[in-house]
Amino acid sequence: MANRLADATSPYLLQHKDNPVDWWQWGDEAFAEARRRDVPVLISVGYAACHWCHVMAHESFEDEQIAALLNDGFVSIKVDREERPDVDAVYMTATQAMTGQGGWPMTVFATPTGEPFFCGTYYPKSNFGRLISSVTKAWTEQREQVIEQGASVVKAIGGAQLVGGPVAPISAELLEAGALGLLKEQDEINGGFGGAPKFPPHMGMLFLLRHHQRTGSAEALEVVRHAAERMGRGGIYDQLGGGFARYAVDATWTVPHFEKMLYDNALLLRAYTQLWRLTGDVYARRIADETATFLLRDLGTPQGGLASALDADTDGVEGLTYAWTPAQLTEVLGEQDGAWAADLFNVTAEGTFEHGSSVLVLARDIDAAEPALVERWGDVRRKLYESRLGRPQPARDDKVVASWNGLAVTALAEHAVLTGDRDSHNAAVEIATVLAERHVVDGRLRRVSRDGVVGEPAGVLDDYGCVAEAFLAVHQLTAEGKWLDAARELLDVALARFATGQGGFYDTADDAERLVTRPADPTDNATPSGVSSIVAALVTYAALSGEPEYREAADAALGTVGPLIGGHPRFAGYSAAVAEAALSGPYEIAIATNDPAGDPLVGEAHRSAPAGAVVVAGEPDRPGVPLLADRPLLDGVPTAYVCKGFVCERPVTSPADLIARLQV
Numbered sequence: 001m002a003n004r005l006a007d008a009t010s011p012y013l014l015q016h017k018d019n020p021v022d023w024w025q026w027g028d029e030a031f032a033e034a035r036r037r038d039v040p041v042l043i044s045v046g047y048a049a050c051h052w053c054h055v056m057a058h059e060s061f062e063d064e065q066i067a068a069l070l071n072d073g074f075v076s077i078k079v080d081r082e083e084r085p086d087v088d089a090v091y092m093t094a095t096q097a098m099t100g101q102g103g104w105p106m107t108v109f110a111t112p113t114g115e116p117f118f119c120g121t122y123y124p125k126s127n128f129g130r131l132i133s134s135v136t137k138a139w140t141e142q143r144e145q146v147i148e149q150g151a152s153v154v155k156a157i158g159g160a161q162l163v164g165g166p167v168a169p170i171s172a173e174l175l176e177a178g179a180l181g182l183l184k185e186q187d188e189i190n191g192g193f194g195g196a197p198k199f200p201p202h203m204g205m206l207f208l209l210r211h212h213q214r215t216g217s218a219e220a221l222e223v224v225r226h227a228a229e230r231m232g233r234g235g236i237y238d239q240l241g242g243g244f245a246r247y248a249v250d251a252t253w254t255v256p257h258f259e260k261m262l263y264d265n266a267l268l269l270r271a272y273t274q275l276w277r278l279t280g281d282v283y284a285r286r287i288a289d290e291t292a293t294f295l296l297r298d299l300g301t302p303q304g305g306l307a308s309a310l311d312a313d314t315d316g317v318e319g320l321t322y323a324w325t326p327a328q329l330t331e332v333l334g335e336q337d338g339a340w341a342a343d344l345f346n347v348t349a350e351g352t353f354e355h356g357s358s359v360l361v362l363a364r365d366i367d368a369a370e371p372a373l374v375e376r377w378g379d380v381r382r383k384l385y386e387s388r389l390g391r392p393q394p395a396r397d398d399k400v401v402a403s404w405n406g407l408a409v410t411a412l413a414e415h416a417v418l419t420g421d422r423d424s425h426n427a428a429v430e431i432a433t434v435l436a437e438r439h440v441v442d443g444r445l446r447r448v449s450r451d452g453v454v455g456e457p458a459g460v461l462d463d464y465g466c467v468a469e470a471f472l473a474v475h476q477l478t479a480e481g482k483w484l485d486a487a488r489e490l491l492d493v494a495l496a497r498f499a500t501g502q503g504g505f506y507d508t509a510d511d512a513e514r515l516v517t518r519p520a521d522p523t524d525n526a527t528p529s530g531v532s533s534i535v536a537a538l539v540t541y542a543a544l545s546g547e548p549e550y551r552e553a554a555d556a557a558l559g560t561v562g563p564l565i566g567g568h569p570r571f572a573g574y575s576a577a578v579a580e581a582a583l584s585g586p587y588e589i590a591i592a593t594n595d596p597a598g599d600p601l602v603g604e605a606h607r608s609a610p611a612g613a614v615v616v617a618g619e620p621d622r623p624g625v626p627l628l629a630d631r632p633l634l635d636g637v638p639t640a641y642v643c644k645g646f647v648c649e650r651p652v653t654s655p656a657d658l659i660a661r662l663q664v
Contacts, residue, residue, distance in 0.1 A: 009448065009455045010080035011397045012048040016057060020067035023078045026087060034075040034112035040139050040146075041114070042070060045079040045088055045106040048397035049246075049259040049309035051318060052122045053105040058316075059125040066129055073136040074109075081106075082308060082401055083448050083457050086508045089519040094153050095119035109135050114516045115150030154516045167503065168562025170555070170579045178569035178576050179211045179220055185570065186223050190252050191230035193570055197257070199247040200231055202267035203524050203573025209274050210580035210611035221278070228275055232287045235352070235359035238322070239345065240385040242290030243298065244268050246312075254352055255359050258319055258394070259312035262299055263527045265291055266407035273415045277607060283367040285419070292415050292424050295408060298396075300427075303452030304434040305400035306408050314394045321391050323357035324384075332387045333380060341380050399450040402439045402459055403527065405431055406466030413473035417606050417615070425477065432474045435467050436486055443489060461507045464494040465533025472540045476616050479596065481624010487541055494534050495553060503556035505531045522561045528574035531557055536578045543588050543614045545626050546646060551582075558582060581612020585644040587662065590627040591617035593638035601640050604655040608662045 004024050005017040016023055024030035026043075034041045044061075046053035060066045070076050081088035081104065088106070094116040096102045102121065107128075109118040123131060138146055168174055182204055185193045193201050205224045212221040231237055234253025236245050243265050245256030269291045276284040299306040314320040324347050330338030341347070344366065347358040366377050409428050416425035438454050439446050445459030445467060459467075468490040475483035497509040500520070507519040507530045522531050535554045542551035558579055564572040565579060587610045593599040596617035605615045616627040631641050634653055642649045642661040652658050 005078060009399065009450045009453070010048075010083050011399060011450075012046060012050075012053075012080040012082070013078050015048060015054075016061060016078055019057070019061045020064050020071075021061050021076050022067075022071045023076050026077055026079050026084060030075055030077050031112055031114060037075065039074055039112070040117075040135065041110045041112060042074045042076045043079060043087075043091060043106075043108040043110055043116075044076065045081050045091060045108070046104045047080055047082050047309075048395070049261070049311045050104050051257065051259070051312040052103075054313060054316070056105050056122050056128075060123070060128050063125060066125065066132070069129065069132045069136075073132070073139075075112075082397075082399070083455065085447075085462070086460050086512070086515060086519055089507060089521055090515050090517055091116055091119065093519070093521070095121070098153065111147060111150045115147075115154050116516075117146050117150040117153060166563050167559040168566060170558045170562060170565075170583060172583060174562055174566045175211060175576060175579055175583065176215075177566045178572065179208060179217065181567070181569045182208060183219060183223060186227075187251065188226075191223075191227035192253070195251045197247050197249050198236075198251055198253065199526075200236065200244055200264060200268055201227060201570070201573065202264065202271050203528065203577065204570060205271040205573075206267070206274065207569070207573045207576040207580060209271070209278060210577050210584070213278065213611040214580055214584050224271070224275060225279065225281065228272060228281075228284060228287075232272075232283055233362035233365075235361045237287065238294070239360040239362060240381055240388060241294060241298070242287075243294035244291070254361060257312055258322060260294075260298075260310040261526075262295070262306050262308050262401070262404045263407055265295055265299075266404065266411045267527075269295065269408075269411040270414055273411070273418055277418050283365075286367060288415060289419070289421070292412060292421065295412070296423060296427050301398055301400060303449075304438075305405050305431055305449065307396050307398040308401050308404060309397045311394040311396070314392045319353055319357070319359065321388065321394055323351075323353045323359055325351070325357050329384070332383055337376075337380055340376070341384070344377070344380075399448050399455075400434070400439075402435060402445055402447050402463040403466040403533070405435055406463070406468075406470035407527070409435070409470035410466075410473040413470075413477045417477060428470075428474055428477060432470055432483070435470065439467070440486075440490075444493060445490065458509065458512055460512075461494065461498050461505055461530025462528060462533045464490045464498070465530060465535070465537050466528065468494075468537035469533065469540060472537060472544060472614075475544065475625075476614060479616055479618035479622055479625050479628070481622070484541075484544060484624060484626075487537060488545070491534070491537060491541055491550065498530070498534070499553075502560075504560040505534055505557060522564060522575075523568075523571040524574045525571065529561075531561060532572070532575040532578055535561075536574065536581075539578055539582050539586065539612070540614055543586050544616065548646070554578075554582065578612070584611045585613065586611070587613035588627060588643040588646075589613055589615045589662075590631050590641040590643075591615070591638060592620045592628060592631045592633050592641070593617055594619050594633075595638075599638050600655050601638050601653075601658055604658050605640060605662075608659050610662060613662075 005013045091108045092102045098119045107120045110116045208220040236248045236253045236256045246259045272284045272288040326342045345360040346363040352358040412424040412428040445463045446454045447457045448455040468487040471483045471487040498505045535557045538550045538554035561575045565576045589605045602617040622628045640658045
């Protein structure tokens with residue numbers, strides 16, 4: 001037995017390096033070995049922070065008998081879905097087609113050429129042992145039927161992609177239909193959409209906020225405010241350390257699945273920051289600030305960039321770091337403050353979680369309380385957080401994923417320009433620099449790095465889109481032309497290597513490793529899809545550069561996801577948000593000023609900018625900044641230029657006149 005995971009860069013694969021299973025990493029060598037031995041392949045897909053991945057590993061992959069069955073009859077391949085989203089996408093589509101559902105761990109049995117013929121997710125040890133034996137028997141005794149099944153699955157999942165599918169051009173009517181679809185699905189009591197398990201609807205929130213800006217819909221804004229408040233007061237939000245868990249296991253946001261993902265927190269940072277911009281809600285600003293702090297404090301890596309996730313488990317136990325009993329509160333805070341905290345955080349003798357412990361929630365609004373209570377609350381939170389640091393802490397998946405770091409850069413840049421936070425400003429620039437200098441290799445993106453070393457997996461479409469959008473956010477933050485150039489280089493690769501020729505995009509490049517089918521998933525799920533992220537960057541780049549061919553490519557791609565926006569808006573939140581920006585213009589706002597940090601025009605431009613607008617401030621004719629070209633200071637004073645669709649209004653020099661220009 002020769003487990004081949006010890007030299008992996010993936011923390012998830014390294015978690016399995018001591019298994020008795022003869023694991024292979026994904027690659028041609030593994031499939032060649034399966035063909036040489038004439039055995040099927042087990043493809044096991046998961047990620048480092050996945051609770052049930054850990055359970056299946058402990059129950060089955062650490063078991064000598066299960067390992068013997070796998071080693072005798074299969075070539076077993078471990079895949080980190082976060083390093084290889086292309087592989088994950090292909091086999092997740094197959095799993096969903098065969099079982100009607102998907103998730104991780106994902107368990108796929110395939111032919112030696114990679115065609116899946118039996119798929120599932122988590123299996124308890126006893127079921128998994130029987131399944132292995134059944135698959136072995138089928139491969140031995142019913143080989144022809146197994147191969148036919150694999151071929152039919154590949155044909156089905158190839159047809160499941162929407163490349164060349166129906167087109168619906170973006171219109172006000174289409175976006176209205178998408179917004180109404182979301183509003184009908186909201187949980188009017190608890191906020192958000194759907195029931196348990198309940199995921200934070202960050203992309204839907206961004207869409208509805210932009211829809212509210214463009215249309216004035218009070219209902220769209222209220223849905224976002226309700227969801228934001230209930231999540232921010234719920235157990236899904238870390239009431240002591242900031243940051244959101246992946247999802248709640250109930251409909252009330254009380255008990256989370258404790259893993260904290262970079263992408264969720266980046267997208268939620270954007271949503272809460274924009275909600276505060278539009279409403280001034282105190283709790284939205286607080287949660288945005290605390291989420292930004294969480295990202296930099298808990299996910300920052302020594303080599304630069306942000307780590308992927310904090311684990312759901314601590315020492316194999318969910319919630320060990322985060323749950324409290326009344327006695328534990330009293331031990332830290334004393335009798336009086338302990339009782340007060342138990343009441344405020346709904347920590348009861350019975351418990352809201354497991355074994356009489358509770359997840360902290362805010363039982364009542366505290367942000368608007370009198371100053372003395374807010375001060376007491378802050379003191380209690382600080383003491384509890386410091387005490388919690390003495391507990392065992394969850395493991396961290398410290399690989400740096402390009403697309404997720406891109407999402408974080410965009411969120412931090414928006415937080416910085418709207419709040420003036422220097423930590424967010426500096427971090428956005430620093431992380432973008434890591435992406436540009438480490439992850440761009442010979443003009444192409446690499447998806448992951450770890451310990452300062454870039455990995456081999458090639459970037460997929462969402463890497464190109466999210467990183468390009470991040471570079472464009474930093475261009476607006478700094479008015480430095482190099483970031484605009486860096487974004488264009490990535491977009492040109494995407495247009496040349498990922499485009500379908502029918503307006504849409506594949507998720508993998510035309511020169512990428514050939515899988516059993518070329519993935520092209522247009523749906524926004526946990527993260528923005530490849531197509532929605534690349535369109536976001538294309539729309540923004542066109543507005544910043546004045547180059548209409550990029551906008552034409554964006555409009556064509558938006559048409560391919562139009563049917564999703566109108567009919568299934570929960571799975572097209574980011575596409576819909578981008579479409580709102582495109583329909584709004586987006587506005588192009590240039591502020592010619594010699595003091596961009598302190599100019600009132602700049603602050604007003606960011607506060608009042610319509611949905612998806614681009615804003616650049618700096619001295620006139622700054623090199624590499626097209627939006628500032630031929631934009632002089634009128635009468636020697638700072639001047640705002642407002643354009644839409646490459647058509648400009650008369651320039652203005654007062655904040656009041658700028659506000660009037662930006663009314664939509």
